[in-house]
Amino acid sequence: MRLSVVGCGYLGAVHAAAMASIGHEVVGVDVDRAKVAALRAGHAPFFEPGLQEILERGIASGSLTFTDDMAAVRGAEVHFVGVGTPQVKDGYAADLTFVDAAMRDLLPFLSPGDIVAGKSTVPVGTAARLATAVKSTGATLVWNPEFLREGFAVQDTIDPDRLVVGVPSDDAGARAAEILRSVYHPAIAKGTPFMVTDYATAELVKVAANAFLATKISFINAMAEIAEVTGADVTQLADAIGHDTRIGRRFLGAGIGFGGGCLPKDIRAFSARAEELGRGASVAFLREVDAINLRRRDRAVQLVIDALGGSVHRKRIAVLGAAFKPHSDDVRDSPALDVAVQLHGRGADVIVTDPQAVENAKKVQPQLEYTTQRDDALRDADAVVVVTEWDDYRRDLTPDHAASLMVGRVVVDGRNCLDARTWRAAGWNYVGMGRP
Numbered sequence: 058m059r060l061s062v063v064g065c066g067y068l069g070a071v072h073a074a075a076m077a078s079i080g081h082e083v084v085g086v087d088v089d090r091a092k093v094a095a096l097r098a099g100h101a102p103f104f105e106p107g108l109q110e111i112l113e114r115g116i117a118s119g120s121l122t123f124t125d126d127m128a129a130v131r132g133a134e135v136h137f138v139g140v141g142t143p144q145v146k147d148g149y150a151a152d153l154t155f156v157d158a159a160m161r162d163l164l165p166f167l168s169p170g171d172i173v174a175g176k177s178t179v180p181v182g183t184a185a186r187l188a189t190a191v192k193s194t195g196a197t198l199v200w201n202p203e204f205l206r207e208g209f210a211v212q213d214t215i216d217p218d219r220l221v222v223g224v225p226s227d228d229a230g231a232r233a234a235e236i237l238r239s240v241y242h243p244a245i246a247k248g249t250p251f252m253v254t255d256y257a258t259a260e261l262v263k264v265a266a267n268a269f270l271a272t273k274i275s276f277i278n279a280m281a282e283i284a285e286v287t288g289a290d291v292t293q294l295a296d297a298i299g300h301d302t303r304i305g306r307r308f309l310g311a312g313i314g315f316g317g318g319c320l321p322k323d324i325r326a327f328s329a330r331a332e333e334l335g336r337g338a339s340v341a342f343l344r345e346v347d348a349i350n351l352r353r354r355d356r357a358v359q360l361v362i363d364a365l366g367g368s369v370h371r372k373r374i375a376v377l378g379a380a381f382k383p384h385s386d387d388v389r390d391s392p393a394l395d396v397a398v399q400l401h402g403r404g405a406d407v408i409v410t411d412p413q414a415v416e417n418a419k420k421v422q423p424q425l426e427y428t429t430q431r432d433d434a435l436r437d438a439d440a441v442v443v444v445t446e447w448d449d450y451r452r453d454l455t456p457d458h459a460a461s462l463m464v465g466r467v468v469v470d471g472r473n474c475l476d477a478r479t480w481r482a483a484g485w486n487y488v489g490m491g492r493p
């Protein structure tokens with residue numbers, strides 16, 4: 058099928074390349090000329106495992122092209138819209154400027170029978186608002202939320218857990234659902250559930266899923282706070298409750314909490330939208346989820362201060378990690394970088410390392426010292442703080458090796474990803490989060 062993808066960021070670039078990889082002919086459109094030039098040359102504009110390969114293959118075969126000219130979408134049967142919906146500068150709501158602009162720019166190039174498939178995460182009610190203008194061109198709007206995780210974006214796009222399409226309740230909606238079914242045929246043939254809903258449900262599925270995941274993380278972090286005053290161990294608690302299949306162990310990793318371009322802004326936008334709908338009380342708990350999450354960053358900083366005897370002033374601190382999670386170079390709302398900034402603000406001599414995110418981190422926090430080499434960060438440090446659980450820190454760093462480089466013997470494990478017993482046995486002051 059011929060497809061277009063409007064917006065070539067984390068979502069759109071992956072979607073375009075993934076759709077080409079399953080046999081479609083795809084044109085990606087973005088207003089950012091530098092991004093288009095990079096994509097055309099086969100360069101992924103951000104780190105995402107597997108993206109580079111499918112990008113190169115799609116471009117080489119001629120089935121994947123990129124342009125800044127919206128007119129190039131003409132002739133595509135389905136137009137995906139995957140532009141960003143960041144948090145507004147002065148509040149909690151989602152900024153719909155990019156979605157509105159993309160839709161407005163797309164309209165003149167739509168033909169009767171075309172499908173416009175919104176993928177961006179939007180406040181419930183957005184699709185219904187945009188549908189009339191799309192319908193006036195003879196095209197049909199559907200909402201097809203995306204559930205990909207950064208770091209696994211290619212795999213999640215080609216082989217998702219489920220597909221959800223919100224459609225209007227008329228014949229055009231039924232036809233649109235069938236066309237989307239053809240787009241995703243390879244996944245559906247493998248048994249991926251394909252759910253057809255109304256607009257509001259599809260929009261809500263996305264924010265509800267992210268709200269649930271954020272709540273699960275903050276729940277275990279709340280338990281970590283209780284564990285800290287009772288001497289309990291939150292990692293054992295998580296293992297024990299996680300054995301209950303109704304609860305499950307995934308997303309019960311206590312530590313410095315969640316960040317990134319999705320979970321934090323999505324729960325805030327959900328709260329803002331619920332307030333507008335007169336149902337603020339229904340999701341009031343999300344404010345608490347946010348507050349617990351942000352408190353854990355402060356807690357990690359306090360643990361470093363305590364472990365260094367009450368002050369970090371002029372102490373050399375190696376911060377392992379800047380990305381909001383491993384397998385990503387994304388530092389948007391990164392708890393890891395936030396901890397580094399706070400330590401620096403308290404007078405510590407901080408050096409941050411990350412295998413992928415240093416360039417992005419430098420752009421937003423230029424005052425910090427950076428290195429891409431883990432061992433350079435560890436050299437002469439008084440303390441090491443693990444804030445992103447890359448394998449290089451979690452699995453491959455031994456206490457003896459760290460000791461051979463560092464001055465101090467303090468390790469603060471902001472992700473509870475190290476083996477406390479091993480580090481303690483080697484003579485370290487190991488400090489976890491929510492652990493005795």
Ligand code: UGA
Pocket residue numbers: 178203204205206207208267270274307308309310311312313314315316317318319320323381382
């Ligand atoms: C999240 C959702 O998981 C995706 O399903 C969704 O499509 C995406 O947002 C989106 O809306 O686009 P992502 O932001 O890539 O994906 O990252 P996650 O894997 O969900 O991790 C989010 C944060 O939670 C990270 O900072 C991670 O370190 C933290 N986390 C995760 C924990 O603190 N504890 C855990 O147990 C798990």
